[in-house]
Amino acid sequence: MVRRASNGADMLDREKSKDMGALSQLWPFLAPYKLLLLGALLALVLTASVSLILPLAVRRVVDNFGATDGAILDLYFTAALGVAGLLALGTGLRYALVTRLGERVVADIRKAVFARVIGLSPAFFERLMTGEVLSRITTDTTLILSVIGSSVSIALRNFLIFLGGLVLMLFTSAKLTAMVLLIVPLVIVPILTLGRRLRVLSRENQDWIAASSGNASEALLSVQTVQAFTHEDASRDAFGDVTEESYAAARKRITTRALMTVIVIFLVFSGVVCVLWIGARDVRAGGMTAGTLVQFVIYSVMVAGSVAALSEIWGELQRAAGATERLVDLLHATDAVTDPVQATALPRPVKGAISFERVNFAYPSRPEQPALDDLTLTIKPGETVALVGPSGAGKTTIVQLIQRFYNPDHGQVTLDDIPLSQMMRADFRLEMALVPQDPVIFATSARDNIRFGRLDATDEEVENAARAAAAHDFIASLPDGYDSYLGERGVMLSGGQKQRIAIARAILRDAPVLLLDEATSALDAESERAVQQAVDAMARTRTTIIVAHRLATVKKADRIIVMDQGRIVAEGTHDSLVAQDGLYARLARLQFTSDTALSE
Structure with a gap:
């Protein structure tokens, strides 16, 4: 379930990423590009291997400084140059393949998330701001792009260098390597401890970014209303507050990550210095050659650098894990309105018979307030039915249930005697045309x-x-x-x-079913007359449902349904309803200026 992130309390309630396993949910998007992934991995292994070979060449050079034959020294320098060229080529290839893979996967993720969200019912967007959805599609996918296109490959490369360097250090000097391994537990403890804290802070930071985006989107989409009510300063303050919360969360994340980096790098390089001190004493005592010590120094620096890089990249992976969770939340979001597994096909041609059978419904955002209360309504094929009544009577709700934007809480809605819930939504909506309010x-x-x-x-x-x-x-x-x-x-x-x-x-x-929800409310008298003629012409050949406050637009309807508080309180023609002197007659007296108008 996805919930709207509107304040700090909501964010603390949101499910947190428990481990890095969330990144495994990216595999379905990586799987179609296995060859590209394999090529990137091979290039990565090549660069890591070449990097580990380079210190061997350096050792040969150092140990042969005093050689009488300069050709041997030239050969080693040439080999070192060749290794450097191979390293440059492999690194460029790795970058090209990994970056292309990242861009391709993120494009697929964005398409998949949008494809999922665009089909979710309006009930879903009562719980989640559109701006937050956009933030997930943009900001969160950008994080994933950074991880796939850079961080993961760098992490793997450093991991390979760490393992390979450790093994080669062991072959170079088992004694010094054993001393280095004593440092490892000291480094791992802060990574694991602070890493958990960093994961929580990263998710909170992303939540606040999404809330900030949602706040800005809402204000900008209603900018004329904001300015008309001179609400600019209040909107700036509201956006500023959310943005500052985002900054505060980011500051805590940055501080934690910086602290982790400081601790790890200090412990690693302090250990290396101690080990080198002992190694230097061994060289002076003749226990090893200067080249061997230089080789060990290079490997130890490479291993230490790899550990430092991994500690930094770990933070990026934590953030990407949180971003992946948020995107997967959207992909797996539960929706009350779904298509049936085995759908009933709507027979063609569509007649347009619509029926509400004892329907009860309340909007998910206000379940305690019924919008429709035990409503039963049958509309015959080709009939023009007008829905009138005060605001909040349930008129627009009927139109929304006909399109199955929501499911009734009780009862059912049918089209040509087939329940809407038994058909594919795209199937029956093809047979409907809507003019929204x-x-x-x-x-x-x-x-x-x-x-x-x-x-x-x-x-x-x-x-x-x-x-x-x-x-x-x-x-x-x-x-x-x-x-x-x-x-x-x-x-x-x-x-x-x-x-x-x-x-x-x-x-x-x-379409055979025409839904008009206040279709002429914003028209001037001349345009309304012209449009009304067009609507009347269409209504002769299709089932038409008109929601209107202006009763002049519904006087010619075959039947007028008068609604109040989610119930049908009267129905009939214009003249018969006026004669009943009920709610419709009171509404008519308010809108028409003379008894002559009432009788027309």
């Missing part, structure tokens, strides 16, 4: 925004849909006509223009 405009052209309704539509079909939605004239007047860029969330358009684009999108879809 808040029209969504994408950061692309006007043409592509309308074509969103049906991707295979021709330019002529797009323009015909725009004409039917009374959108053609204003689109044609844009700088590039239908190819004009509309900006993020349609910032270049008025509210009415956005709504007409959304209506054109629904008209283009030409």
Whole structure:
């Protein structure tokens, strides 16, 4: 289960990475590129092996400084130069292969996470901020890229050098090597102790980064509202507080890692100095040659450097383990709305009969407040049904359940007598067209925004849909006509223009079920009349459900359903409901200015 990270308490509740095993969950993404991975490993082994050969050449050079034949010395220097060239080539190859592997794997992870998240129901996003999801797709995958493309290969290389150097040190001088091994436990203890603390701090740091991203995303996506209510300073303060918490968590992580590095490096190099002191005394006593001591010194420095590098990289691996956990959380996120394993196919052509059978429903974020209460409703094929009532009556909830954005808590919703829960969501949603209460405009052209309704539509079909939605004239007047860029969330358009684009999108879809959620609420009188004519024309040949506050738009509906507090309190035609003098009649009196308007 993924939970929203909104404050420190939430973060402490979140599951922490217990060990480095979380990185093993990257294997499914690495497995398709085994050849690339094998090539990188071979290059890595080559560079580590060459690095371990170099001190042997140095020993020969030192021990032959006094040789009478200078050719031997030249040969050893030439060999050392060849080893250096091989090391450079192997290192370049390793970098190219490992970096390419990292980029490829991270691209696959990003695609997999997005593919999973884009299919999750709206209930999921009641628990997790969109900004945090974006943070995981960007920040966390960047951490993983750093690990796969750099840290892991460096860690493996240093590990090989550590093992190989230790073995070669043993062959060089067993006595000195035994003394070096006495230092190892002193080094391992702080790595393990501080490493656990570092893992917890790394996860907390990433949580705060995600919360910061979510806070910024929420404010920027609503920037006009923020500025209209002069909320800039409060938004800056809120973002500043979250960012400072992120910095505080990062500071603790950095301090812990620095402390670990200081302790490890001091212990390692102090031990090396002591060992070299003893070795120098052996050279003076004739127990070993100067070249042997130099070889041992180089190996001991390589081993010590490897241990120091591993202690630093361990921190990066800890952070990557936390990032991997967070991404896997998304990939394995539980969702209440899922497709059945064995789905029932929706028979074609779709008639459009919709039925609610004793449905109870409350939104997950407010389970104690029923949105629908024991609702039973049958809509016949081709019927135009209007849903009216005060705000919060459950009108929009009916539209959302028809599209199965949520599952009913009790009862079922059917389409052509088949429960929605028994069908693939993509199967029955193909047969529905939606005009939402808040029209969504994408950061692309006007043409592509309308074509969103049906991707295979021709330019002529797009323009015909725009004409039917009374959108053609204003689109044609844009700088590039239908190819004009509309900006993020349609910032270049008025509210009415956005709504007409959304209506054109629904008209283009030409689906047997049409869902209109306050579809004309932002239109002026002239545009509303034109759009209403288009809607009336569409409604003649399909099942239409209209959610409206403005009763003038629903007077021609075949049936008007009056809702209040999640229940149906009345239903009938406009005239019959006005005659009943109930809730509908009271709403009508508020909206119509004369008795003549009521009787029309």
